Amino acid sequence: MVDPLIKITDLTKDYGEETLRTRVLKGINLEFKCGEFTSLIGASGSGKSTLLNIIGALDRPTAGTVVVDGTDLNQLDDDELAHFRNRSLGFVFQFHFLLPQFTVLENVLIPYMIYAGPANPTMEKRAMELLDRVGLSHRRDSRANAISGGEQQRVAIARALINQPRIILADEPTGNLDTANTKSVFTLLRDINGQYCTSMIMVTHDRELAGRSDRLVEISDGMIIRDEYLTNPTEK
Amino acid sequence: MKRHMLFELSLARRFLEENRGQTLLIIVGIGIGVAVMVFLSALIDGLQANLIQKTVGRSPHIVISNAEYAAADAVTARDGSQVLLMDATQKTLRPIVDWRSVTTAMIADERIDTVLPVVDGSGLIRRGKVSRAILLRGFDLQQANRMYCLNDSIIAGNRNAQDGSVLIGKSLAEDLRITAGDPIQLELPGREPLVVMVDGVFDLGVAAINQRWLVMDQHRVAALLGTGDRVSTIEIQVNDVLGAELVAREWGVRWPHYQVESWQQSNASLLSALKSQSSSSYTIQVFVLLAVILGVASVLAISAVQKSKEIGILKAIGIRTVSVSRVFMLQGLVLGTFGTLLGFGLGLAMSQAFVVFAKQEYELLLKPVTTIVIVIATILAATLSAYLPARKVSRINPIEVIRNG
Ligand SMILES: Nc1ncnc2c1ncn2[C@@H]1O[C@H](COP(=O)(O)OP(=O)(O)OP(=O)(O)O)[C@@H](O)[C@H]1O
Ligand SMILES: [Mg+2]
Numbered sequence: 001m002v003d004p005l006i007k008i009t010d011l012t013k014d015y016g017e018e019t020l021r022t023r024v025l026k027g028i029n030l031e032f033k034c035g036e037f038t039s040l041i042g043a044s045g046s047g048k049s050t051l052l053n054i055i056g057a058l059d060r061p062t063a064g065t066v067v068v069d070g071t072d073l074n075q076l077d078d079d080e081l082a083h084f085r086n087r088s089l090g091f092v093f094q095f096h097f098l099l100p101q102f103t104v105l106e107n108v109l110i111p112y113m114i115y116a117g118p119a120n121p122t123m124e125k126r127a128m129e130l131l132d133r134v135g136l137s138h139r140r141d142s143r144a145n146a147i148s149g150g151e152q153q154r155v156a157i158a159r160a161l162i163n164q165p166r167i168i169l170a171d172e173p174t175g176n177l178d179t180a181n182t183k184s185v186f187t188l189l190r191d192i193n194g195q196y197c198t199s200m201i202m203v204t205h206d207r208e209l210a211g212r213s214d215r216l217v218e219i220s221d222g223m224i225i226r227d228e229y230l231t232n233p234t235e236k
Numbered sequence: 237m238k239r240h241m242l243f244e245l246s247l248a249r250r251f252l253e254e255n256r257g258q259t260l261l262i263i264v265g266i267g268i269g270v271a272v273m274v275f276l277s278a279l280i281d282g283l284q285a286n287l288i289q290k291t292v293g294r295s296p297h298i299v300i301s302n303a304e305y306a307a308a309d310a311v312t313a314r315d316g317s318q319v320l321l322m323d324a325t326q327k328t329l330r331p332i333v334d335w336r337s338v339t340t341a342m343i344a345d346e347r348i349d350t351v352l353p354v355v356d357g358s359g360l361i362r363r364g365k366v367s368r369a370i371l372l373r374g375f376d377l378q379q380a381n382r383m384y385c386l387n388d389s390i391i392a393g394n395r396n397a398q399d400g401s402v403l404i405g406k407s408l409a410e411d412l413r414i415t416a417g418d419p420i421q422l423e424l425p426g427r428e429p430l431v432v433m434v435d436g437v438f439d440l441g442v443a444a445i446n447q448r449w450l451v452m453d454q455h456r457v458a459a460l461l462g463t464g465d466r467v468s469t470i471e472i473q474v475n476d477v478l479g480a481e482l483v484a485r486e487w488g489v490r491w492p493h494y495q496v497e498s499w500q501q502s503n504a505s506l507l508s509a510l511k512s513q514s515s516s517s518y519t520i521q522v523f524v525l526l527a528v529i530l531g532v533a534s535v536l537a538i539s540a541v542q543k544s545k546e547i548g549i550l551k552a553i554g555i556r557t558v559s560v561s562r563v564f565m566l567q568g569l570v571l572g573t574f575g576t577l578l579g580f581g582l583g584l585a586m587s588q589a590f591v592v593f594a595k596q597e598y599e600l601l602l603k604p605v606t607t608i609v610i611v612i613a614t615i616l617a618a619t620l621s622a623y624l625p626a627r628k629v630s631r632i633n634p635i636e637v638i639r640n641g
Binding site for chain 2: 049053058078079082083085087091095111114118159
């Protein structure tokens, strides 16, 4: 059997000091394979974001390990984690978080520029292809805060793809969008998952979207209570 | 420079551009601070250079004499005070015998410009019923011209003083109602009165000189006084006025039996006035710099709060902590640089306006060293004052930002 892309072992996470300590994640064991589209569901406060942030190297576990592509994240220092986030992961958040000081095209290029400086023509071409892919190439020179919320989220998806990461983490990417935009953003993520074979882990409250994933993981009170592959996605 | 620093620079620039009003305000603020520093320096330095020029421009910077403090022991014995030992009124001047070798040695020192051996004597001049006490000064008129600008100061008579010329001070000439070409009677102690012709009248711009000096060639004065081949003092001008004290000290060590006194020693009170003027100017400048530091720090602290969302997202997508710090330090650097440039323009304009409108008799003086110090100090201060905000903002936890939107 091939090694999984992500392997989570006995993961726990506590918040708070001493007496007020609460255990938010209570021993999570999970594996994710290449190219999987996973939906993570659960009640509010169940620990979905906490888990996603730890997988995303934004937070450190209290105990347990996360190994991504052979790298044990516990072994990395903060700068190495930053570099890991930049090279290996793409993030899409509920709030779109583009930088309003930059244009749409520049925002797509920011993960690249953080490490490599100003973009060369090859990178600009790739950024344009991604903008094209999310249907926003005509907005390339707009200020990032001058476009609609749905458009901003699509730019954020293009941004997540610029460094060609193997994993994309999305925390309620459609949480702030109306029905039409929700549909288009989800379809986009699904298509990208198919097209680039990118592993996708998406936190959502939307049961219908979750039902159209490859795999459904449900978390309740810090524990996995359901983990199943959906053999018959409802889409198409 | 690594390439990712270019991105940091463009981030810094975008952040500054976004808060255009704030940015311009702080640049103007730094500019005003720098302008004050520039203007104040130019004013104080100009004023002091003028004062020093007035004090020693046309006079010796170092005087070598063979003084003997005759009363010194007695004074010390009475009250035990060391201060009275140095009392100049108690000293008697003895002639310098080896003046030729002293002169030769000093001319060889390249810090020294002019060396003027002088034979001094006192006496009276008389015309009709009017008489005046004079200081008879004998020196080489060519050399003296270099030190006192004699030729340019002559207001009556031949402007080109010859070796045989007899010149007197302007006030003396007025008192005796004489001018070039008139005879006067010269009375020296223990000598027969004699008549000399006045060849010229000078105005050296110093009342004490204009009232007392009668100038002739060194050898003629020596013959008149019967002093032989000796001089009273040796006067020296150096190239660097402010360096006179060091030169004097070095030669004083070499000739311990002579007094080698720099203008700084004989003008100690002027010098301490200049020093306290300078230090009050430095104090003001330090406070101006402090204001610059606080201004930049507070503006960047505000900007750091305003930009915490952007920083959070940048950190989430992998920017390193040092990079974030640098973005804010760079903002400090940019503010400092533009502020300093603006301040220099303003400061020069202020100085120009001062010269034109205040009509002072002295010129403002902006020394290159001062300029460099102000530039470096301000830019450094602005950059370093970004340090604390930079450190704080670079530690933003991206999770906080992501969670709260
Ligand atoms: N920094 C923190 N300090 C203390 N408690 C925290 C902190 N972050 C999260 N928690 C707690 O951990 C629990 C899980 O939070 P988490 O954000 O993972 O939930 P979630 O499943 O994403 O919920 P939602 O669907 O509302 O986003 C919650 O009870 C929350 O209050
Ligand atoms: Mg959440």
